[in-house]
Amino acid sequence: MSGFARARVAFTVLAAQLQDRPERLLVTIGAIALGIALSVSVTLVNASAADEFGRASRALTGSADLVIDGGRGGFDEALYPSVARRPEVTVASPVLETELALAAGGTLMVLGVDPFLAGRLEPAIYGDLASHFTGLLGARAIVLSAAAATTLNVGRGGTLRVRLGREERLLEVIDVLPSSAYPRPLGVMDLGSAQWTLLRLGRLSRLELRLAPGVDPARFGASLALPAGALIARGTDLEGRGASLRRAYYANLDMLALVALLTGGFLVFATQALSTLRRRAQFALLRALGVTRAEVTLAVVLEGALVGLAGGILGTALGWVIAREALARFGGDLGAGYAAGPGTPLAAPATTLVAFVALGVLVSALSSWLPARRVAALAPARALKGGDPEFALATSSGGRRGAGLLIAGGAIAFAPPLGGLPLAGYLSIALLLFGAVLLVPSFARLVLAHLPTRVGPIGRLALAQLQGTVAESAVSLAAIVVSFSLMVSMAIMVHSFRDSFERWLGGVLPADVYLRVAPGSDTVLLSDADGRDIAAIPGVERAELRRVLPVLLAPDRPAVALIARRLDAVSVDRLPLLERASATPADLPAVYVSEAVHDLYRVGIGSRLTLPVGGQGRAVVVAGIWRDYARSSGTILIEQGTYRAWSHDVASTDAALWLKSGASAALVGAELTRRLKLGASLELIETSDLKARSLTAFDRAFTITYLLEAIAVAIGLAGVGFAFASTALARRAEFGVLRHLGCSARQLKRLLAGEGALVGALGALYGLLVGGLLSLVLVYVVNRQSFHWSLDFVVPVGQLLLVALALVLAAATTARLAARGVLGTSAVRAAREDW
């Protein structure tokens, strides 16, 4: 008979036990399913948001070999014929991209294209347009994407009211694209009409090129003489631009996915490990009956894999449902306000789903294998007597390995980002966490040895029991430590962020009222005359106008916000500066860059930078680095006078207003509306409102974080309950003896609650320490590399202590409840059975 056949016999024996106690099997499968579901749902939400983003940008420029990109500022259309004439170019499609202000408020991205040329490059979007050729020639004709038609509530034949400066115009919607053409809101016009109607005569945003076969895009790109502000990009660069912006937004969710994966994986581990440990007498019997060590191990692993398969399938299905519901209700950013709203379609590739089922099988099999190896190696003579195997966590080599992982995790935290992602930071967190888990027994022994022993007989008993079973308690302790420390680290990061953000808001908003016009739009701007009107309003003490415009500094990165504003000594002093030049070189204009510019473009104090302004590259020098929580892709401040001299652009996008003391903001607002005639495009907000609104948005963005953290901790507690329930069964005889010796049932309950509280307290204490360590990585590595801004490290001491206390109470209650079934008379009888 083959070893495998014997392992199968052993397996059927184990399986029979599971059938005999189906509730235990269900708990194990349920725990695995919960862990997997948590990871699956977060991952799918993330992937769906990424997928929608990717599809949108791929649809726009994905099949161009090369793009000459002028960003939002664009370049002169004279470039077009000179490039199109080159023999290497088969198709050159000129595009004007405009953020069009809508009369009802908000903006719409409108592309001006040549329908024939564009249709040859991106037939998926523009293929249908050729049939509207004549219709599209109308100066006010526009075709909308299905998403735009839905959000703007207009259909074919309807009209769209838009704002150009102080005037409103009507565009005619001549058709709506099928929803398969493009997933997000978009308008398409004829290039000439767009340039004419949207007041962008002679300008292009980009040229999309198809090259002749055999032409090397890089070499061809290098051969072109381009105006300042235009960059050579690959079609895929433009996708990467969106992705890098989105990636930062989702760093938080990525972290949560990691939390979910680790907590879920650890729950699987704890349940399987305990279920294996609990049945060691059965394994020993099988050994006595002549099943080899390898065969017992194989049987256990097989069982673990099957249980993992069931849990994996169930969990993946559950996670899929949760993700679909979350996307339908909250959208791809779960309501944080970064991405398009509700209704992001669920992207659930079969490979991802299969991978998660496989993960369930793998983690579960592995979690059975580690303790099974110990149990099988244990002298069967001892196991038959119910002796304790040295559990993997509790060995001295485990301690050494734990210390090694901690050191490795700490060292890796210093590695630079990989492909713009804080992967090393995440790896560091995982290593630190696993190292900390391996050190749980050492920590427990250390603390337990130093606890006061004058605590009454029941207290001493609880202490002795824990000291005697560090190996088993280590598993439930580790379950708490993993979930609680992750929660602590997230809480510290979010608190640090919120605290820094709040102080920053106080500093960067010195004025009383802020005014913006159609934020992000290219078609509504404030003129100097508007500025004078504003300043003339009674009640306005002073108005300061600013121009914000996006400039492209690298082909594969999102545009940096160039802000032209007054930068005298006083206003520079008010900036949240982190570093400042002692003396700026007098020969070049000074700029103040945000941390993101410093990180992404590797510039520091004194670095020279070339900015594309007014069609030319202009040299500037970095005189300071400041903190900007408003934009993670970078901000550059430049003196307004310098900018105007270079660009001859005297328009502004927003204004800060200081009011006379006693002036009513509401009255000033009404007067502004009347004088500026900008309709819904005028946005006014008082500083106090702006602060409150920003903080509310902040809190909403992190609601999902708190929710998932709570779930993670609940799962950790479930692990504790499970551990106590299973050891309580094994301890029936012990309880029986205690009853024989004169312990009351109430005392036994106190004993269990005491043990639970002790485990909870140990977990909370250790979790606080480990969480503090992880939060350093989160704040200084993950946050910095994702968002490119720094945080002040602030620990919410009171909040953490409160949660720790709740954890201790919950652990005590859980432990007591878990054991209630074995404290009655059956325990008294149990004593006679085996001793």
Added chain:
Amino acid sequence: MTAVLSVRGLTRRFTPDRPPVLEGLSFALQAGEYVAIMGESGVGKSTLLNLIAGLDRPEEGSIELDGRELTRLDDDALTLERRRSMGFVFQAFHVLPYLSVARNVALPLELLGWPAAEREARVNAMLAEVGLADSAARLPRELSGGELQRVAIARALAHRPRLLLADEPTGNLDPGTAAQVLRLLKTQVAAQGGAGILITHSRAAAATADRAFMLDGHSLTPLAVAG
């Protein structure tokens, strides 16, 4: 007569700072012999059985089963010896609570790869021998202590082992039931053609064996209790 089991110079020491539990112990067991080993609690009776069964390893000495030296075998080979040549009866029965009586008895045969039909015949025969023919489908929780130990005896002997090892098999039973079980054990060891070692601390139990010895850690002293 050839020795089924031959133990020479066996030494087992658990802690370096205490004298060994067994030291230089030698004895032999002939085919078909059924002996009782008595001794005070903690003297090393179970330790001796564990060593013979290959569930534990001696520091010194040799153990030969049918002329095969066991102490030099690796764990897998020892496991094979147990599977083929030994049967066990424990004080705490260790009947798997979630398997039927028949499946418990069939377990060693399954592990040896017996075909289902032969297995079933053998299990039924064994259950009949121990008086549990009607209980094949019952679960252990419906059985009394004496019945459980009879299941364990049937399981221990189902594969006709050369050597049966019973460690205080009646320690958990009342005297009446114990006497029944002991009688059954003796007749079954003889009926299945093996040799047996019965560990006990009861003189009455020891008296059911062919010969009885007292273990004192170094030697086995014959006792005049057998009848």
